[in-house]
Amino acid sequence: MTNLSNEEEKQPQQIFSELPEKSDSAETADSDNLLPNDEALSESEPGDTLEESLKRHNIKLPKHKILKIDAYCQLLWEKNTRLNLTRHTDYEKFVSRDLTDSIQLAKFLTQGEHLLDVGTGGGVPGILLAILRPDLKVELCDSTRKKAVAVGEIIDALNLDLPVWHAKGEDLLRIHKFQTLVIRAVARIKKLMELFSPNWHAFDRLLLIKGPRWVEERGESRHFGQMGKAALRKLDSYMIPGAEVESVILQICLKEKLEELTANGGAIPPVAPKKENFHSSRRNKRSVKRSTK
Numbered sequence: 182m183t184n185l186s187n188e189e190e191k192q193p194q195q196i197f198s199e200l201p202e203k204s205d206s207a208e209t210a211d212s213d214n215l216l217p218n219d220e221a222l223s224e225s226e227p228g229d230t231l232e233e234s235l236k237r238h239n240i241k242l243p244k245h246k247i248l249k250i251d252a253y254c255q256l257l258w259e260k261n262t263r264l265n266l267t268r269h270t271d272y273e274k275f276v277s278r279d280l281t282d283s284i285q286l287a288k289f290l291t292q293g294e295h296l297l298d299v300g301t302g303g304g305v306p307g308i309l310l311a312i313l314r315p316d317l318k319v320e321l322c323d324s325t326r327k328k329a330v331a332v333g334e335i336i337d338a339l340n341l342d343l344p345v346w347h348a349k350g351e352d353l354l355r356i357h358k359f360q361t362l363v364i365r366a367v368a369r370i371k372k373l374m375e376l377f378s379p380n381w382h383a384f385d386r387l388l389l390i391k392g393p394r395w396v397e398e399r400g401e402s403r404h405f406g407q408m409g410k411a412a413l414r415k416l417d418s419y420m421i422p423g424a425e426v427e428s429v430i431l432q433i434c435l436k437e438k439l440e441e442l443t444a445n446g447g448a449i450p451p452v453a454p455k456k457e458n459f460h461s462s463r464r465n466k467r468s469v470k471r472s473t474k
Contacts, residue, residue, distance in 0.1 A: 193352050195344060229272050231247060235247065237273075240284065252338075266304075266328060267302065277422045282365060290447060291445065291447035294360050295317075295448075296359055297361075297362050297384075298363050299364045299367060301321040301328075302366070307319050307343070308332070308339070311341055322348050324347070329345055332345050350362060351376045361388055370389070370391075374433075385449045386432055387434070388430060388432055389432075389433065390429075393426055410437075411436065413431060
């Protein structure tokens with residue numbers, strides 16, 4: 182691993198391991214998603230397996246994806262003994278929270294969508310989205326270097342090719358563009374708008390996974406005048422099994438992009454570069470040569 186000086190740490194840094202590139206970025210923990218009654222979720226039975234927990238929640242996945250997700254759980258929980266990456270350290274909590282959130286979120290992502298998992302922590306939802314939807318172009322970031330490195334090592338062990346950035350999401354947007362920023366358990370809506378609204382040029386929409394206090398957060402953001410140019414829509418709501426708590430998926434975008442996002446059923450397709458015909462290309466080249474004489 183490359184040692185970063187204090188000056189270097191101010192810039193987004195990719196984490197390199199055996200696979201091409203890794204990345205990370207995170208913000209302050211979001212108390213709205215760290216539910217106080219998380220403990221109310223039933224613990225896995227002794228000897229419980231991922232497949233048994235999936236069956237209890239009526240979640241059906243191909244065998245090869247179950248094996249990959251199970252391998253991810255083992256790698257995450259092993260690293261969690263040394264780093265604070267997750268509180269969901271049994272299959273019941275993992276399936277009812279992390280996997281359920283990721284499955285619900287995947288429904289609102291278009292084919293081949295380019296997204297950034299901001300403040301990925303232990304890799305949720307980014308790694309799970311990459312396993313559930315291999316068509317997606319997923320990148321992850323976290324502002325805590327140790328977490329970014331750990332996630333990079335997990336990705337290597339899973340033989341996934343996902344960039345992981347050691348950077349804050351808002352810093353990464355200075356040099357990269359994405360269609361969607363996916364954010365879970367990072368910060369309140371007001372804070373997220375402060376961080377990302379200056380960078381609308383670098384992405385099309387925010388997709389947030391929020392808990393039951395999202396209405397309060399929306400009101401706070403509106404009170405501070407942050408929604409003047411933005412449109413917030415609730416795309417979905419679902420109950421967390423065993424906790425009697427509702428989660429929601431929110432979309433925030435510029436009002437001017439809402440109609441196009443709705444028409445596309447998700448992300449706006451990237452604009453393809455204009456292709457010049459053969460004759461126009463030759464004319465352009467000749468004009469350049471003339472201008473240099």
